[in-house]
Amino acid sequence: MFLLRPDKPETEQDEAMFDASYKLFCERIIRQRLLVNNEVLRMGQLRQAFIDMVKANEGVDASNYRQDLLKKRLAQDFPQLAFHMPTKRNVCELVFAETLSKDALVDMLPDPSGTETTQSSELSQTDSDNETGRTKCQTTHEDTRTLYTAALFLKRLLSDTPGMSCPWPPTSENVNVTESQTVVPIGLYNLLSWIIGSTEEPTLDHYVNIDDDVHLKVLSVCQDIVYLASKGRKQTPKSLALGLPVRHLTGSSRIVSLLNRLGHCASWDTVLSLDTSLAQLTLVEVSHHS
Incomplete structure (x- = not known):
């Protein structure tokens, strides 16, 4: 051996x-x-x-x-x-x-x-495919953790948001832009403003300042998120104010229901109830004046 x-x-x-x-x-x-x-x-x-x-x-x-x-x-x-x-x-x-x-x-x-700024030819300007794959995996893991943490923070903010607090039925004084901002958490509004590049102001102390036309769009998306997060239990000025004119202009329950399924407005029953309550409120006010 x-x-x-x-x-x-x-x-x-x-x-x-x-x-x-x-x-x-x-x-x-x-x-x-x-x-x-x-x-x-x-x-x-x-x-x-x-x-x-x-x-x-x-x-x-x-x-x-x-x-x-x-x-x-x-x-x-x-x-x-x-x-x-x-x-x-x-x-x-x-x-x-x-x-x-x-x-x-x-x-x-x-x-x-990935662009090399030195003039040496001994260093490659790009990494191998295997290294790129590993970098992507690391990026995905890190970004997932960061985004998930941010999502949990916003979820708590949305849970603490009271929604509209005015008595029923809400009137034009309660469904305007100013009131819309009161149902949107600062963190949510500022995050969307950062995402779309409207501002680079890193603060949660107040609503960041952005252009007026963008401000309306951000408020609109934020109200959709508030409405969706509460599964429709928390109405917003947008969810009520959008459904009502659509009903008056089209009289179509299908269109209102479609917008509701997309998360843009309240359900047909809620819009109909609001319209009826506003009509009754108008009759009461007229009778008082007469």
Whole structure:
């Protein structure tokens, strides 16, 4: 029976591969560009530069060389390097010298759109498809968590919103633009204003200032959300004011019901009840004057 020396684990073999190209890569890219020039580069760019060097110096296709293995080698050989994953996951992990100041770091950040601003041909301007896939997964996870947290916050605001508090039936004094704003939470209104780019004012202390024509549209959408979140239990000036003129102009219950199903106005029964109550209120006022 022959005693054979056990093979090295696959990870150790992978780490030791392309040693000559790795040394050249460290000298030209890591020491010169990161440590001397204090540049900030993406991990994906470093991997691509390493692959290009292997191809140029050894004539070997190293496209399967994993990014995490390269990062492990760099972390072991260059403890002065810092690896940072940005909060906004639209760019790959950043690599730079840990001695780099915050101001210099901001100035040296690569273009998040993926365009390389340096003139070196040794760094790829785009990441591999696999890295792009991983970045998308990370972005989806981070964005999902952020959006879900914001949604829970707005859900609580909508739950605490009292809705219209005027006595029935509401009159023209209760279904105007000013009253519409009272049933819309500040957080909801400001969020929609930020989403559509009407303002960049980061506040929840008051309703942000936007153009009047956009203000009406945002109020309209916000009232739809208030009405929808309450499953129609909380009426809004829009839900009542829109259904009533549509009934008068068309007399069609189908059109009102269609708008109701789309969340734009109250149900046909509610609109009919409002119309009847307003008519009765008018008769009472006329009888008092006579």
